[in-house]
Amino acid sequence: MSLIIRIRVLEANTGASHPIGLPSNDLSVKNIKHNLVDVVPLKDQILLLGPPYKVPKDSTLRSEETLSALRLGDLEDDPNYYETTNTTNNNNNNNNNNTNADQQQNSTPSPTNTPTPSTRRRKKRILSTTERSGARRLFLFSKRSLSESAPDPTPCILQPTTVALPTEPDPSPISFPTAHNPSSSTMTTATSASTIPATSPLHQALQVYERRFMLHLNRGQTLTATSHLRIQSLQTCLAEQTVISLALRAAVSNLSDHRNGAARTSIDLDSEYGRKCGVGSREYKMLQDGELDRVLDELGNVPLHTRLVDLARGSGRRMETLVDTVMVERERNWWMRCREGHAGLEKLYNEVTASFGYLVNVGVVGTEDSEEEEKIEALVDEVEGNARDLRDEQVERLERLAADHRRAVNVVLDAIGSGSTEEEEQYKAEEGGDSQSQSDGEKGQRAFIVLEEMSKASKDILPQMEQDDAALLEIMERVASHKTDSMKRMKIRLRQVSIAQSAIQKVLSQVSVLREALDRWCVDVAHLEHVQELPTAYGDFISEVRRRRAYGEAVAATAGAMIERLAYVRDEEVKMRERFLRGAGRHLMPPFFEVFVPTLVSAPPLFAPQFPAMVEMDTLPDFGSLEKTEADGVRRASGGGITVPSLSPDEDVAGTTSDASMENSSPIDDSGADHDNAETNISDSVEERQALIVSADPTSTSGNDNDVIMGGIDSSHDAADKSSTQKMLAYENSVLRQALERMGGKAPRVYVEEAHERDRQKRDEEHSASINLVQAQLDESRKEVTQYKTNLDRANAALHELQNISSSSPRQCDKISHSNIKVGDVALFMPTSAREKRDYLAFHSNCPRKYLNTDSIEGNPDYVLGRIVIQEKLVAGAKGTDANPYGLKPGTTFWVLTVEVIKVQVPNATSAATNVSS
16 A cells, blocks of 8 residues: 655645645646646646755656655644643643634633743744755745736735624533522523523622623633634735745746756857857958958969869860869858848847847845845734733633633522532632521622622723734735735746746747857858868878879789799799709609699799779879979978878887888988088978988989889899889889878977977976975974974973972972873873874873873973872773774773873973972
8 A cells, every 4th residue: 555645735825835745656647737727727727846946757746855855844834733832731732722722712721721922933944044954835826917017916814804793602511590490500501591580689699790700701712712713814914925925936936947058058159159250250250351362362373283284274174273263253252241141140139139138137035025025024924922911911811701700600609508518618618607697688799799799890801801802803915915015026026027937938948049040150251261271171181192192003013022922932833843853853753643742743823913904093183292283383281180091100200210211221322421510400391391301203313313222133123122122112202292291291200309409497396395395394303303393492491390309399309200100100201193182191101191180280381290189990892982082093902191280381481480288
């Protein structure tokens, strides 16, 4: 069987409380809303749970933490909840009285069941509590009430508004002797007894007095019960007004969360807009007046390679510069379109920014909300103070009326001689005489006197009760009027919050539109970047084509060299087989040829691979070497980056450098000195930096026509091997050139030196930091050693002074114990630390852990000399607890000594001492 979970939902517009009970398995937002259909239509319901105030989820509602916080909120909102204090009465009785004091409506109140100021203490006002209590509440808002056409709330009228005082008293508890039964005068409570007239004028007069007191009592009971009802109405109304204020807090808090989210969106939008099309962005500069013409003029100054010009002419087109490759009119129209788009973006951005500025202070809590809460708290104080006092006074007056009626009944019974023994004794005790010794006339006369005095004494009670009831009614009218105003004001404030929420959503939708337009504009303006980046892209295009041609030539040369090498190896193999067959093979028997190795007389297989045709090489223009390209006037943009082929960096650089070193270190190369000079001055110019790379172009010369890498081989395939090596070296050369251009044209050695320099600076900083740390530790140690030396000097001086005093004074000749300290001995205690609150340890040689009870001294002297009067043996407990004040190992035995101070050393005093007389 599932547990029933009870949740209290607070209506924001009226402050009414709606308790809901659901099984734990069915606890969900949907079921809660279905239970509130009679209050607010399902489609108009808005729930907020907090703080922090958010739309609740099923998982949040079902958590034990949320349910506990909701129960705590219910307890805080209970107007009948009081914090009890310790009194002489029984606690259970006090709790029952405090709980039921405001719930008794029909029973006659008495001081015993009404909480008194000494047995209860008012809780803290709800509107003054902070969120640290952890209490949470669930509020219900209506979308219909947020609209501008929502009707005004119904005026609040607190009940009861009128009091119907009884005109006839209740039946009399006395049965007077009647004509039907003159001898009957018993104390019975019969309804017909009050309707039967008495037989004598005395009895009739006494009956009139008793009826008057009974009527007063009945009216007092009615007024007192009404005061209880008025207090309950006031408390309920103020609780609802408090709920309205809390609901307004919830709405404003939720609005604040949305406004803060919009503020964060505004910051992100400003950053994104400034980065993509702000004043300092590259796209903004591209759209300035004359910028496109400047870029086109620069393109017109960059000539195309002669090979490209020839290719264009061969295809029937005329192109001589980079600008000839651009459709200028189309780019101008596109530039105008992007500029108009930027103007529209700027206009939309300014509108969104202005909308964000409007949201800064919209819907925030103002002084009016705080003043309204202060008014509610003032009304709560008045109800809990003045109104309750009036109610308590009504209860006291009712008790007096009840006592007067009881006394009047006793007086009447005594006068007619029909009182019981107990009542007669009570009346005798009250009147101080014996009624039996008096005649009937004297009893009647005396009864009339007493009843008249009681009537005069209580004549002002009912007017005062009516006056206090009118005062309570006036308080009710003010509280009801204030609630009506609060509901009207709540309607206005919720409308303002709704408008602010709509404004936030409108701004966020504008932000979405702006971001979509900004993304589309960035796609459009990216096309203009193609024109601006064309010079750099053209230079990279030249390098890429040259690298690809080098790759194709290297592959073809390597494949040809491999085929020729295989053919050469096969020819050598044929010669070796013929030599074997003509030599030792002649002497072999037929099984060696037929059984063991059937292919012994066969020729080696012929390897003739077919490589696919390099079609790409036919489409790549031949730009020649880099030196030739520069001589033709190719203009390269500095800092252009390319993508290096996916080769290992170590293999690229190391392999190329190795081949270059082999070529430069050839004994028949006469240009080594010139190359060394170029390598020494590598950072002087681009040509010198390029001297790091050995030219592998077969058409280039290095000053010696006999530049040979694989010298000493005179076979038929030497030329193919040499060509293959040169082609591969040219390809690696082109890759290395692209890598150098990508890095900015600096030699690799420079990057290595810069990395070494950064590592050295980092090591120096770490070394300096470690030295500073060691120096600081050393200074601290020196200070501690100096302090220890100072304490030791003071202790020696004090010991010397004590020895002089003990030798000169017969009264203080006691020796200082240090090896066997016991009660009655004189001990010297020295501080063990330099803290503000020092611990003192006895100077000893074989009796450790004897500490001074610091209650024996005042202040923090440098040492203490005292006679032991108490020695307490203890065992150290856990560290950090009172059982181990000296930080000893748990379980260690130590002693605390209480002494009679003989001498102390004042801190910072060289020779002054204070003698304390015992």
